Amino acid sequence: MSEAIKGACLCGRVQYQVSGPFDAFHLCHCSQCRRSTGSAHAANIFTSEDRLEWLAGEEFIKRYTPDEADVISKCFCTHCGSLVPYTSLKSGKLIIPAGSLNAAPGIDPDDNIYWRDRADWYDAGLQAQKVEQGPDD
Ligand SMILES: [Zn+2]
Numbered sequence: 001m002s003e004a005i006k007g008a009c010l011c012g013r014v015q016y017q018v019s020g021p022f023d024a025f026h027l028c029h030c031s032q033c034r035r036s037t038g039s040a041h042a043a044n045i046f047t048s049e050d051r052l053e054w055l056a057g058e059e060f061i062k063r064y065t066p067d068e069a070d071v072i073s074k075c076f077c078t079h080c081g082s083l084v085p086y087t088s089l090k091s092g093k094l095i096i097p098a099g100s101l102n103a104a105p106g107i108d109p110d111d112n113i114y115w116r117d118r119a120d121w122y123d124a125g126l127q128a129q130k131v132e133q134g135p136d137d
């Protein structure tokens with residue numbers, strides 16, 4: 001087991017640590033992940049449940065469990081809305097939103113899945129001007 005990496009939600013109420021090795025790292029462009037994250041894609045690291053330890057704020061976590069079996073579930077901080085790790089109902093795998101980690105996970109993305117479903121503006125976004133900080137205004 002490698003050294004634990006800590007993670008947190010935006011408000012910091014939910015804190016966890018997780019140790020590798022991790023099984024997979026998928027950038028998922030499916031329409032459900034785009035809607036669920038409000039962004040171009042989900043960035044999900046997969047591992048097993050026993051790798052996770054909650055450090056704080058477990059009581060702030062809410063699970064969204066859909067009625068339809070083919071809709072993804074998610075867990076989030078009820079104070080700030082950030083996605084936090086959860087166990088997939090389908091696979092039983094622990095899914096860690098990569099953006100919630102405090103440090104590099106030591107694994108690069110394996111692939112972009114559901115590429116055909118990517119946002120219409122995604123390719124253009126990759127080509128767009130790179131600005132080191134926020135826009136000047
Ligand atoms: Zn929070």
Ligand SMILES: [Zn+2]
Nearest residue numbers: 028029030033
């Ligand atoms: Zn997806």
